[in-house]
Amino acid sequence: MRQTTAQSPTPALGEWRRRRLIAAGFDETLAARLTRDGIVDLHELLVLLDRGCPPELAARILAPLDTPAAPS
């Protein structure tokens, strides 16, 4: 799985990503956490959701291996 480079998004981009995730079914807390650091591949998240994966599990699957899992 592709690991993206950690790069904090601009506020506008972060907000756009957050709204995309909420529209796709992520709750607000999880969406905010996923978009805060700009690490997670949103496309892969949404592909997993398309295949029926619950949002929380999709987030865990795509969480970078080298960072501690945030409490859900």
Next chain:
Amino acid sequence: MRRPAVDTVRPVASEPAPRVAPASPAGTLDAESRRWLEALSGTGHARDEAIGRLHELLLRAARFEVSRRRLGLPYLRGGDHDDLAQQSADDALVAVLAKLADFRGESRFTTWVYKFALYEAAVKLRRRAWQDRELPLEPDSWPDIASRALSPEEHAAESELLGALRDAINDALSAHQREVLVAITLNDVPIDVLAERLNTTRGALYKTLHDARRKLRARLAAGGLDLTSNDAGHPR
């Protein structure tokens, strides 16, 4: 935000040169291209000097491309043009050095590297054009695809096809597939812009587009619609 071009170049210059094994036999290269390759594949001051000259060349190419598109870029302010050209030249330089071994000598070396600068400039201009803009992920309206005078029968056939296509996009695709397809194919969002927004790769989006098109083709074929083109290039 202006990036210092020289500072971004220097770390590349100080690193050891990658081993370069041009795909083209050395004997087929023109003398100037061979000199470029030898200098860039070398070490020390000669290589640093060649990298500096290469960056100047790329910067000229990037400035040319940005300037050529200037009239269509009302959103750019004065300093933005040179800033984009500098960024394009920097990234093109890194790309050229990484792909030096791929140079086949089918054109002059300077012609080959020019394309890197033009490509980087084009990508950056596209991204800038969409910066801070909302990406349309739903079709605003269905385009009028008919580009020629149609007979009543042809018009009816095309209307049927478009209706079936709209239904297939709504019913056969997953939510995210639909958004990607609509954004890129109907609303002309550049794929690299969408990839940047989603923090993903162009390849991942191409895969999704490919899957979506395959689904649509299968759905339309199942409905008895043949998408192969006739001699006039129109769907039958």
